[in-house]
Amino acid sequence: CGKNVKNVKVGDAVTFVGGAFAEYSTVAASGCWPVHEASSEAACLAISGLTAIGALEGTGGMKKGQTVMITAAAGATGHIGVQLAVLAGCTVIATCGGPKKAAALKRLGVQHIIDYKAEDVGEALQRICPDGLDIVYEGVGGPLRKTILPFLKPDGCMLCVGYISQYPHTAQHQNGAANGHSHAASKAAPGGASDDGSLLAAMPPDHELMWQGKTVEHGQQRVYGSVWPKDRDLLQKLKQRLFDLYYSGKLEAWVDPAKFHGVGAVTDAMDFMLSGQALGKVVISF
Numbered sequence: 001c002g003k004n005v006k007n008v009k010v011g012d013a014v015t016f017v018g019g020a021f022a023e024y025s026t027v028a029a030s031g032c033w034p035v036h037e038a039s040s041e042a043a044c045l046a047i048s049g050l051t052a053i054g055a056l057e058g059t060g061g062m063k064k065g066q067t068v069m070i071t072a073a074a075g076a077t078g079h080i081g082v083q084l085a086v087l088a089g090c091t092v093i094a095t096c097g098g099p100k101k102a103a104a105l106k107r108l109g110v111q112h113i114i115d116y117k118a119e120d121v122g123e124a125l126q127r128i129c130p131d132g133l134d135i136v137y138e139g140v141g142g143p144l145r146k147t148i149l150p151f152l153k154p155d156g157c158m159l160c161v162g163y164i165s166q167y168p169h170t171a172q173h174q175n176g177a178a179n180g181h182s183h184a185a186s187k188a189a190p191g192g193a194s195d196d197g198s199l200l201a202a203m204p205p206d207h208e209l210m211w212q213g214k215t216v217e218h219g220q221q222r223v224y225g226s227v228w229p230k231d232r233d234l235l236q237k238l239k240q241r242l243f244d245l246y247y248s249g250k251l252e253a254w255v256d257p258a259k260f261h262g263v264g265a266v267t268d269a270m271d272f273m274l275s276g277q278a279l280g281k282v283v284i285s286f
Contacts, residue, residue: 007029007034008029013035013039014033016033017031022286033046040255043283045243045246048281049242049251052077052084053080054235054238055159056135058228059228060137062135064090065089067090067093067129067132067134068093068135069129069138070085071148072096072139073105074096074104074105075280077161082105082110083252086108092110092111093125093133094113094114095115095116095144096113096115098117121144132156134156135159136151136159137159139162139164141163141206142206149200154221155221157223158224159227163210167274202216208225254279255280255283258278260272
């Protein structure tokens with residue numbers, strides 16, 4: 001520790017965001033968040049968990065009674081988003097790939113699970129939520145995002161936290177399965193958007209939406225490419241709430257049991273994450 005550091009001391013377990021794939025990092029003391037122990041679960045919460053609570057409760061203003069959809073719901077940030085929505089008293093719709101992930105999500109209390117490998121997402125949404133979606137927490141991008149957009153309510157919002165289906169490596173591993181595409185007619189959706197106008201037509205490419213932090217608006221509908229609350233004090237309060245939920249046993253942090261250790265395992269861990277097999281966060285130990 002630097003001589004003027006007061007909030008942490010040598011030996012404390014902390015999390016921080018801003019470095020990866022290294023045994024040692026230098027970080028500002030203000031960026032260190034004390035945790036009970038150095039664990040994979042703490043790493044999951046510090047990044048993926050904070051993204052979920054910041055987006056859903058901060059930017060999205062999630063509240064009881066809303067219909068909330070989470071894509072890639074068994075993934076690193078999706079499973080946290082699912083639990084926050086369940087705790088908030090929302091009707092939760094989750095997408096995932098395969099029966100193992102579906103069973104894990106059911107255990108978390110998700111009311112509606114769509115296995116995109118076994119059913120058409122658009123048709124399932126027409127059946128499950130005829131009145132539309134209040135909030136979508138979306139990390140897949142591509143055809144799946146286009147399928148969901150028309151189902152947004154007139155005042156609904158989509159929180160975009162990724163576009164993994166469009167990574168070139170993903171197609172190599174999953175042969176397009178991550179897209180979760182639908183052939184259902186978008187004009188049948190309650191949100192009213194279609195390929196020839198409104199919100200869907202206004203959407204930029206996934207990478208532009210994310211990396212340029214764009215917000216796309218149509219009437220009262222919003223699509224956020226940057227989901228972080230602008231109020232930093234609020235974000236700190238949400239982070240505290242997140243860890244309090246975890247330490248009190250009200251929130252689970254899933255870490256995939258696959259073991260990866262050391263810098264030499266980084267590429268194997270990335271390949272595993274992109275393969276779509278992981279349940280929760282993939283963590284590399286050093």
